[in-house]
Amino acid sequence: MPGTNGALRQFTRRTALTALGAGIVGATAASWPRLTGTDIPGRGDNSLSIAIMGTAADAAARQKVIDAFAKVHPEIKVKVQAIQAVDWKDFFTKILTMVAAGTPPDVVYVATEGAQLFAEKLAHPLDEYLRRDADHMKEYFEDVHPSLVEAFMYKGSLFQLPIDWNAANMYYNTASLRQAGLERPADDWTHMDFRSTLAAMKKAKPQDFTPYYWTNRLFGGVVPWLYANETSFLKETKSTGGEWLWDGFYANDPSRSLRSGGYQWLEPNADDPRVFESFDYLRSLVKDGLGVRPEEGGGGALIGLFASNRIGTTPAGGYWVQGLHEAGMTENDFDVQFFPKWRTQRHQFGTAGYAIMKTAKDKDAAWEWVKFSSSKEAMQIVFPTPNTTPARRSMVNEKLYAGTGPRNWKVFYETLDKFPTTGPIPAPPQQAAVETALMKNVSLAVSGDERQLKQALESMQRDLELALRRQP
Amino acid sequence: MSTATSTPTGTGKQPGRQATHKHSQPSKRGRVQQRWLPWAFLAPTIVGMGIFTLLPIVASLALAFFRWDIISAPTFVGFDNFAEVVQDPTVRVSFLNTIVFVIVAVALQLGLALGLAIMVQEKLPSWLRVFFRSAFFFPLILSAASVSIFMRYLFNEQFGVVNWLLSLVGVPAVPWLTTPGGSAAVVILVYVWQNFGFSFLLFIGGLASIPVETYEAASIDGATGWRKHFYVTLPLLSPTTLVASVMAIINALQVFDQPYVLTRGGPGDSTRTAVMVIFESAFQRLEFGQASAIGVILTLIIMAITAAQFRLSKRFVFYQ
Numbered sequence: 001m002p003g004t005n006g007a008l009r010q011f012t013r014r015t016a017l018t019a020l021g022a023g024i025v026g027a028t029a030a031s032w033p034r035l036t037g038t039d040i041p042g043r044g045d046n047s048l049s050i051a052i053m054g055t056a057a058d059a060a061a062r063q064k065v066i067d068a069f070a071k072v073h074p075e076i077k078v079k080v081q082a083i084q085a086v087d088w089k090d091f092f093t094k095i096l097t098m099v100a101a102g103t104p105p106d107v108v109y110v111a112t113e114g115a116q117l118f119a120e121k122l123a124h125p126l127d128e129y130l131r132r133d134a135d136h137m138k139e140y141f142e143d144v145h146p147s148l149v150e151a152f153m154y155k156g157s158l159f160q161l162p163i164d165w166n167a168a169n170m171y172y173n174t175a176s177l178r179q180a181g182l183e184r185p186a187d188d189w190t191h192m193d194f195r196s197t198l199a200a201m202k203k204a205k206p207q208d209f210t211p212y213y214w215t216n217r218l219f220g221g222v223v224p225w226l227y228a229n230e231t232s233f234l235k236e237t238k239s240t241g242g243e244w245l246w247d248g249f250y251a252n253d254p255s256r257s258l259r260s261g262g263y264q265w266l267e268p269n270a271d272d273p274r275v276f277e278s279f280d281y282l283r284s285l286v287k288d289g290l291g292v293r294p295e296e297g298g299g300g301a302l303i304g305l306f307a308s309n310r311i312g313t314t315p316a317g318g319y320w321v322q323g324l325h326e327a328g329m330t331e332n333d334f335d336v337q338f339f340p341k342w343r344t345q346r347h348q349f350g351t352a353g354y355a356i357m358k359t360a361k362d363k364d365a366a367w368e369w370v371k372f373s374s375s376k377e378a379m380q381i382v383f384p385t386p387n388t389t390p391a392r393r394s395m396v397n398e399k400l401y402a403g404t405g406p407r408n409w410k411v412f413y414e415t416l417d418k419f420p421t422t423g424p425i426p427a428p429p430q431q432a433a434v435e436t437a438l439m440k441n442v443s444l445a446v447s448g449d450e451r452q453l454k455q456a457l458e459s460m461q462r463d464l465e466l467a468l469r470r471q472p
Numbered sequence: 473m474s475t476a477t478s479t480p481t482g483t484g485k486q487p488g489r490q491a492t493h494k495h496s497q498p499s500k501r502g503r504v505q506q507r508w509l510p511w512a513f514l515a516p517t518i519v520g521m522g523i524f525t526l527l528p529i530v531a532s533l534a535l536a537f538f539r540w541d542i543i544s545a546p547t548f549v550g551f552d553n554f555a556e557v558v559q560d561p562t563v564r565v566s567f568l569n570t571i572v573f574v575i576v577a578v579a580l581q582l583g584l585a586l587g588l589a590i591m592v593q594e595k596l597p598s599w600l601r602v603f604f605r606s607a608f609f610f611p612l613i614l615s616a617a618s619v620s621i622f623m624r625y626l627f628n629e630q631f632g633v634v635n636w637l638l639s640l641v642g643v644p645a646v647p648w649l650t651t652p653g654g655s656a657a658v659v660i661l662v663y664v665w666q667n668f669g670f671s672f673l674l675f676i677g678g679l680a681s682i683p684v685e686t687y688e689a690a691s692i693d694g695a696t697g698w699r700k701h702f703y704v705t706l707p708l709l710s711p712t713t714l715v716a717s718v719m720a721i722i723n724a725l726q727v728f729d730q731p732y733v734l735t736r737g738g739p740g741d742s743t744r745t746a747v748m749v750i751f752e753s754a755f756q757r758l759e760f761g762q763a764s765a766i767g768v769i770l771t772l773i774i775m776a777i778t779a780a781q782f783r784l785s786k787r788f789v790f791y792q
Contacts (some may be wrong), residue, residue, distance in 0.1 A: 096542050122543065292630055433752075440740055442738030443651075
């Protein structure tokens with residue numbers, strides 16, 4: 001019966017196609033929120049969308065702060081978006097992509113690396129809010145060093161409140177130091193003392209051991225050495241303005257006269273003889289086997305190597321303490337000291353805080369979040385362990401470092417107190433291009449002979465000129 | 473057995489069918505359906521291609537004539553982006569690096585894939601063949617970024633396994649990732665290791681399609697060992713070689729993951745590639761116009777090389 005079979009076949013095919021079509025329509029309808037992106041936290045509702053660098057676990061860890069905030073401001077709904085990124089540069093790229101897609105967050109946690117990029121193009125100044133809530137904010141500024149605040153000043157306006165920070169101090173392995181027959185270095189040890197320390201460490205433990213390990217990056221790479229030698233790879237100037245803040249909150253601070261409307265890095269400075277001198281010093285460490293040729297990447301991988309006594313010294317901030325503790329080091333196994341002195345003992349630091357976006361739906365609500373996040377209550381929730389240095393001086397105390405070390409934890413905050421000219425990571429609005437220009441030439445500069453060093457610095461100067469050619 | 477629905481064209485040009493099935497001519501509705509139905513099925517793909525492939529290509533081409541940083545409004549700058557790109561020493565070096573990379577990596581990739589394919593196909597028992605086919609293909613399914621992160625640890629000068637192994641035979645530590653020569657070698661090595669499996673599988677397929685009789689005839693004519701491969705295998709594999717080389721070159725011209733994760737293009741610009749410069753211009757320097765201009769130049773280069781390959785193939789490719 002061909003007709004019957006044909007009809008049956010036809011019926012079956014039609015039914016199958018209809019079912020398939022219905023399935024596609026159903027699936028499309030079911031996944032419509034995903035397809036249109038309306039399921040993205042903060043989109044499509046009035047909640048305040050906060051972007052932080054991190055994982056879903058980091059976002060979950062903020063829940064306690066959100067709960068605490070909700071008690072104070074039940075009318076403001078908050079959602080935290082954790083954005084995974086390799087480094088800050090990568091994080092900013094993702095935020096910019098969200099801006100381009102028309103879905104920017106309302107508030108972003110921004111580190112020094114991106115502070116001027118945000119201030120120039122994306123962020124809303126906090127000036128009016130600070131003036132309005134000056135009485136409330138007085139307590140915060142009394143507890144936070146002005147150097148950290150100045151890092152977030154841009155052309156006379158303040159764009160962020162520092163929440164956490166880290167200076168490039170020098171960590172040392174106490175076992176390696178003892179093995180070399182050395183005591184804790186003096187607070188004012190010099191770059192030559194540092195070299196002698198490395199040489200003694202190497203002599204005492206030549207096998208499978210690196211006296212000085214450093215990575216090629218903007219924080220803790222070559223920059224602290226440049227700062228200690230009273231120079232940098234960019235010419236550092238300061239803009240005028242900002243008196244409203246300094247006179248309002250830091251009028252009696254001993255370093256008041258040093259404060260400005262914010263840092264400016266407008267021109268390259270890689271051809272400065274002191275830059276050559278600093279690079280040459282590092283080149284000599286590499287040449288003599290006292291330091292490594294720096295590789296790119298973060299310092300996270302170093303923790304295991306440092307904890308297993310295969311690294312003698314490395315520059316890092318307070319963020320390393322919890323990692324070393326978790327890697328099994330006790331407070332007797334490692335310690336920290338100021339960065340060695342050269343012409344000066346000016347340190348390098350980086351800090352981070354929340355920036356309100358120009359496009360924020362409700363800036364007043366965003367300010368309430370920023371203000372709350374800078375409170376001691378919120379910061380104590382966020383920083384239960386020493387995995388960074390809190391911006392509030394009162395929180396950098398015995399209790400925070402109890403059981404983890406280092407013994408000389410006071411070094412962290414004293415870096416700012418004892419060296420008030422200590423400066424932020426050089427990060428103009430063109431930071432990404434500047435960082436690339438620096439990093440791509442560092443390895444070459446310290447790995448070859450003097451001729452190669454000169455060529456690398458010439459190349460760096462040229463790359464920096466290109467990076468800075470368009471001033472905002 | 474023919475029915476109205478199974479008539480392929482319905483135009484009446486098939487005399488037999490026309491003669492026996494006068495009523496099988498489709499109705500007007502049927503003709504409309506036959507004319508538009510294929511387009512209806514193709515529509516989702518065409519729309520998808522238009523939105524996600526053609527539109528970005530056109531947008532990218534247009535963007536090459538603008539200055540745009542995502543945040544501000546784009547400004548028309550004519551050919552300025554192309555002029556700046558051509559004058560930029562980093563861009564020039566990156567293109568040169570890419571060309572050198574393509575020559576070395578593709579030669580190694582194809583050579584290794586062909587050699588191993590012949591060895592596996594001829595010398596190994598069938599159960600081992602299956603094992604090696606999977607083993608050689610395995611790196612290709614891994615994420616290039618993950619592999620590169622892993623390789624960074626392996627090739628670390630101080631603490632890497634590679635230098636530790638070398639130290640066992642008295643070789644001093646090699647600065648793999650911190651010298652121009654070393655880093656280029658590692659990038660090529662990692663790339664070839666991860667990608668030769670695809671060419672290997674193509675060659676295995678090509679080898680399997682060569683008739684055994686051809687080898688038997690060659691043997692009767694006195695060909696043995698190398699001569700057999702030189703005069704039989706290579707010529708008969710030439711269509712496969714063409715496909716493998718076209719794909720390998722196009723992929724290698726777009727190399728990004730391995731140098732980006734392993735060396736970030738350094739030291740200096742020694743491992744910076746064209747696609748890395750596109751990424752840096754767009755997403756780090758926020759110069760999307762320049763990035764598009766570099767992308768346009770790279771696309772033209774890829775098209776020119778591929779066209780040249782197909783033109784040259786007329787001389788070197790033999791079909792049975």
